[in-house]
Amino acid sequence: xxxxxxxxxxxxxxxxxxxxxxxxxxxxxxxxxxxxxxxxxxxxxxxxxxxxxxxxxxxxxxxxxxxxxxxxxxxxxxxxxxxxxxxxxxxxxxxxxxxxxxxxxxxxxxxxxxxxxxxxxxxxxxxxxxxxxxxxxxxxxxxxxxxxxxxxxxxxxxxxxxxxxxxxxxxxxxxxxxxxxxxxxxxxxxxxxxxxxxxxxxxxxxxxxxxxxxxxxxxxxxxxxxxxxxxxxxxxxxxxxxxxxxxxxxxxxxxxxxxxxxxxxxxxxxxxxxxxxxxxxxxxxxxxxxxxxxxxxxxxxxxxxxxxxxxxxxxxxxxxxxxxxxxxxxxxxxxxxxxxxxxxxxxxxxxxxxx
Amino acid sequence: xxxxxxxxxxxxxxxxxxxxxxxxxxxxxxxxxxxxxxxxxxxxxxxxxxxxxxxxxxxxxxxxxxxxxxxxxxxxxxxxxxxxxxxxxxxxxxxxxxxxxxxxxxxxxxxxxxxxxxxxxxxxxxxxxxxxxxxxxxxxxxxxxxxxxxxxxxxxxxxxxxxxxxxxxxxxxxxxxxxxxxxxxxxxxxxxxxxxxxxxxxxxxxxxxxxxxxxxxxxxxxxxxxxxxxxxxxxxxxxxxxxxxxxxxxxxxxxxxxxxxxxxxxxxxxxxxxxxxxxxxxxxxxxxxxxxxxxxxxxxxxxxxxxxxxxxxxxxxxxxxxxxxxxxxxxxxxxxxxxxxxxxxxxxxxxxxxxxxxxxxxxxxxxxxxxxxxxxxxxxxxxxxxxxxxxxxxxxxxxxxxxxxxxxxxxxxxxxxxxxxxxxxxxxxxxxxxxxxxxxxxxxxxxxxxxxxxxxxxxxxxxxxxxxxxxxxxxxxxxxxxxxxxxxxxxxxxxxxxxxxxxxxxxxxxxxxxxxxxxxxxxxxxxxxxxxxxxxxxxxxxxxxxxxxxxxxxxxxxxxxxxxxxx
Numbered sequence: 001x002x003x004x005x006x007x008x009x010x011x012x013x014x015x016x017x018x019x020x021x022x023x024x025x026x027x028x029x030x031x032x033x034x035x036x037x038x039x040x041x042x043x044x045x046x047x048x049x050x051x052x053x054x055x056x057x058x059x060x061x062x063x064x065x066x067x068x069x070x071x072x073x074x075x076x077x078x079x080x081x082x083x084x085x086x087x088x089x090x091x092x093x094x095x096x097x098x099x100x101x102x103x104x105x106x107x108x109x110x111x112x113x114x115x116x117x118x119x120x121x122x123x124x125x126x127x128x129x130x131x132x133x134x135x136x137x138x139x140x141x142x143x144x145x146x147x148x149x150x151x152x153x154x155x156x157x158x159x160x161x162x163x164x165x166x167x168x169x170x171x172x173x174x175x176x177x178x179x180x181x182x183x184x185x186x187x188x189x190x191x192x193x194x195x196x197x198x199x200x201x202x203x204x205x206x207x208x209x210x211x212x213x214x215x216x217x218x219x220x221x222x223x224x225x226x227x228x229x230x231x232x233x234x235x236x237x238x239x240x241x242x243x244x245x246x247x248x249x250x251x252x253x254x255x256x257x258x259x260x261x262x263x264x265x266x267x268x269x270x271x272x273x274x275x276x277x278x279x280x281x282x283x284x285x286x287x288x289x290x291x292x293x294x295x296x297x298x299x300x301x302x303x304x305x306x307x308x309x310x311x312x313x314x315x316x317x318x319x320x321x322x323x324x325x326x327x328x329x330x331x332x333x334x335x336x337x338x339x340x341x342x343x344x345x346x347x348x349x350x351x352x353x354x355x
Numbered sequence: 356x357x358x359x360x361x362x363x364x365x366x367x368x369x370x371x372x373x374x375x376x377x378x379x380x381x382x383x384x385x386x387x388x389x390x391x392x393x394x395x396x397x398x399x400x401x402x403x404x405x406x407x408x409x410x411x412x413x414x415x416x417x418x419x420x421x422x423x424x425x426x427x428x429x430x431x432x433x434x435x436x437x438x439x440x441x442x443x444x445x446x447x448x449x450x451x452x453x454x455x456x457x458x459x460x461x462x463x464x465x466x467x468x469x470x471x472x473x474x475x476x477x478x479x480x481x482x483x484x485x486x487x488x489x490x491x492x493x494x495x496x497x498x499x500x501x502x503x504x505x506x507x508x509x510x511x512x513x514x515x516x517x518x519x520x521x522x523x524x525x526x527x528x529x530x531x532x533x534x535x536x537x538x539x540x541x542x543x544x545x546x547x548x549x550x551x552x553x554x555x556x557x558x559x560x561x562x563x564x565x566x567x568x569x570x571x572x573x574x575x576x577x578x579x580x581x582x583x584x585x586x587x588x589x590x591x592x593x594x595x596x597x598x599x600x601x602x603x604x605x606x607x608x609x610x611x612x613x614x615x616x617x618x619x620x621x622x623x624x625x626x627x628x629x630x631x632x633x634x635x636x637x638x639x640x641x642x643x644x645x646x647x648x649x650x651x652x653x654x655x656x657x658x659x660x661x662x663x664x665x666x667x668x669x670x671x672x673x674x675x676x677x678x679x680x681x682x683x684x685x686x687x688x689x690x691x692x693x694x695x696x697x698x699x700x701x702x703x704x705x706x707x708x709x710x711x712x713x714x715x716x717x718x719x720x721x722x723x724x725x726x727x728x729x730x731x732x733x734x735x736x737x738x739x740x741x742x743x744x745x746x747x748x749x750x751x752x753x754x755x756x757x758x759x760x761x762x763x764x765x766x767x768x769x770x771x772x773x774x775x776x777x778x779x780x781x782x783x784x785x786x787x788x789x790x791x792x793x794x795x796x797x798x799x800x801x802x803x804x805x806x807x808x809x810x811x812x813x814x815x816x817x818x819x820x821x822x823x824x825x826x827x828x829x830x831x832x833x834x835x836x837x838x839x840x841x842x843x844x845x846x847x848x849x850x851x852x853x854x855x856x857x858x859x860x861x862x863x864x865x866x867x868x869x870x871x872x873x874x875x876x877x878x879x880x881x882x883x884x885x886x887x888x889x890x891x892x893x894x895x896x897x898x899x900x901x902x903x904x905x906x907x908x909x910x911x912x913x914x915x916x917x918x919x920x921x922x
Binding site: 050150 | 819821824825826829831835839844
């Protein structure tokens with residue numbers, strides 16, 4: 001139950017800039033995800049909030065109390081934070097009870113109180129029957145729950161999670177997502193969650209912060225970020241998307257192979273049309289772009305198709321491929337190799353970026 | 356950067372930088388007692404009253420005896436190094452990574468050899484392979500009806516044999532430690548690619564292990580080259596000199612010229628050790644593979660299949676020849692009345708054991724050794740823990756300086772360390788600790804710190820930093836986190852490291868021979884005197900006593916730490 005205010009937080013090692021002037025307020029009870037490819041600085045930001053790294057510049061406040069600034073630094077043990085580490089960091093020489101009880105022992109609570117609270121928390125992480133087990137006798141998922149129990153046991157104001165699910169198998173990962181989310185609602189705490197998995201971010205977050213190379217690309221709700229990505233990087237990182245290069249002029253965007261689509265926006269010159277695969281429909285009669293179906297995979301609920309467009313262009317130019325998702329039951333209606341038309345239900349136009 | 360931080364301090368709020376203070380304290384200790392004495396030694400070898408001169412070198416090397424000693428040292432140390440590594444690598448692999456029967460037992464057995472004074476081996480093999488009356492010699496010649504005795508211990512071969520069988524454990528410990536840290540998936544990947552277990556060992560395990568193998572070889576070479584006990588026990592009757600025995604002879608001459616000659620020879624020995632060190636760093640300079648995985652994975656066990664029993668028998672035979680027979684010989688000698696006759700009931704006596712527990716000289720020297728070794732081990736392990744913390748947990752600038760100095764110190768031949776300390780610590784430069792236990796404690800620390808430090812560093816590097824961070828975030832302060840989390844996890848290694856410094860210090864001979872005074876004789880020196888001048892049986896009783904102590908301590912610690920204690 002705390003808000004976290006970051007003002008111009010910067011971190012660099014020598015000349016290497018990890019985080020550049022990050023400012024944002026994370027509100028009470030918010031589930032915030034820091035999302036980005038590995039090496040983008042998201043873990044460093046989390047560790048600065050925890051107090052394991054000192055920012056090179058800037059200020060961090062928890063509930064309007066400064067915990068980190070150039071003049072003042074509160075060490076991690078006095079920040080009242082819970083944290084779950086990527087490697088779980090469950091102490092191998094302590095059993096489940098002792099692991100979870102540790103933060104309470106540090107607070108010198110009475111034995112009765114410790115026992116009561118540990119038992120309560122073990123119940124909510126479904127570990128009641130493993131109290132006496134050593135971590136080496138637990139599965140990865142169970143160790144994960146021990147770490148979660150330990151992080152939650154003294155009712156922290158903030159819970160930090162550093163890629164907590166990346167070492168679990170796919171099925172467990174999905175069920176843990178909902179458990180963590182449930183836990184957040186139950187305890188009513190502010191959660192900051194670091195991941196490189198965009199589907200985790202989508203499923204759990206109230207707010208997603210997308211990073212790339214230490215710079216924030218976009219902040220918003222999962223829905224907003226998915227539907228209105230601020231730039232090509234965000235569009236590409238969140239979900240699946242096709243980028244089709246073209247040249248915009250008044251009223252139209254022209255693609256290679258002398259195809260074009262109508263355009264009413266005000267961008268001019270080289271652009272990229274970004275369209276998600278599920279926002280394209282296929283028609284045999286008419287549409288915006290003409291193409292040829294090259295591959296179609298039946299996935300059950302959907303068909304994952306590849307359509308070559310610009311196939312009428314000069315020989316030697318690589319054919320531009322567009323990914324299209326169609327409803328599963330339509331599989332086989334169009335043969336691979338046959339020509340078709342594509343219609344874009346929703347699309348975005350970005351200025352062409354040099355990479 | 357180091358200096359810049361230092362200079363920048365007054366401008367800021369004056370910070371008490373614990374890390375920097377620790378580094379400076381350790382560096383200061385090493386500079387005063389290690390670097391400075393060595394430099395002075397070199398200085399003295401080249402400079403006399405009339406200035407720079409090579410006279411001492413010329414004088415030293417006009418004696419054929421010294422050339423001979425140099426040749427003997429290079430040949431015996433070189434061969435011991437080659438054989439030692441050739442034994443240690445397969446042994447470390449078999450014991451550490453395969454399903455050999457009784458692996459744990461064998462491991463303890465081989466490691467225990469490290470904890471036993473090497474000169475005990477010389478005493479044993481002297482009894483076994485004496486060219487005229489050696490027990491094993493006589494037995495073998497009777498068995499095969501030979502005209503003469505097959506072996507002569509008083510030879511280069513004999514010297515190499517004893518040096519190898521007592522210095523391979525140095526390599527064994529170094530290599531098996533690295534082997535246990537290796538990520539098993541590297542070997543698994545090779546097997547998945549279709550390589551046989553042997554092919555995997557040769558193409559993956561061996562190359563990855565190469566840096567530690569080179570380090571192990573270096574350790575064996577320097578130890579064998581600077582060994583005093585073995586060549587003096589075996590070499591004296593056979594008129595085999597090594598550089599170490601020559602140096603000690605020169606010191607015993609007592610004159611100023613003798614000391615200069617000793618210094619000059621010591622510098623030559625140091626030069627040899629440094630060349631070996633340099634070559635080894637050239638070989639493995641760019642080959643520092645990162646093989647330690649973050650997760651504590653258990654190394655996968657190779658199944659030997661049909662080779663399991665034959666391999667166990669082979670290792671067992673090796674253990675009998677190298678460990679059981681010599682130790683049993685020494686133990687038996689301590690109960691023998693007349694060494695000329697075989698051990699029988701009539702020839703049995705506990706007289707020498709009685710001496711061991713009653714003679715004041717023995718008890719006093721044992722107490723001296725106990726005190727010196729305990730202090731050296733305790734001070735050493737504190738430095739080791741601080742260094743382990745600095746090396747694995749901080750990015751403090753200059754933390755590799757003490758690490759480097761400690762490595763160099765250990766690589767320096769014992770006799771050189773002792774000589775350098777004598778030259779500088781007898782009041783000439785304001786410190787006079789000559790004839791005290793302190794000078795011995797310092798010498799022991801410089802020589803044996805590395806083994807203890809490596810043990811703690813390797814334990815510490817296997818503890819993921821997040822374990823400590825989890826304690827901090829739970830509200831613990833760093834010292835609480837150290838006490839509750841780090842210490843319990845590294846405790847077995849700290850204890851092991853303590854003993855790796857304590858044991859060799861306890862029975863140390865070479866440095867003690869040069870540094871002792873009437874009141875600070877050590878048990879190693881006492882034992883050596885009995886062996887050479889008075890009574891082999893008393894010496895054997897002392898040696899067996901040390902042996903029993905090693906076994907008891909090992910057993911006790913194993914019990915106390917619930918089997919976690921391992922070296």
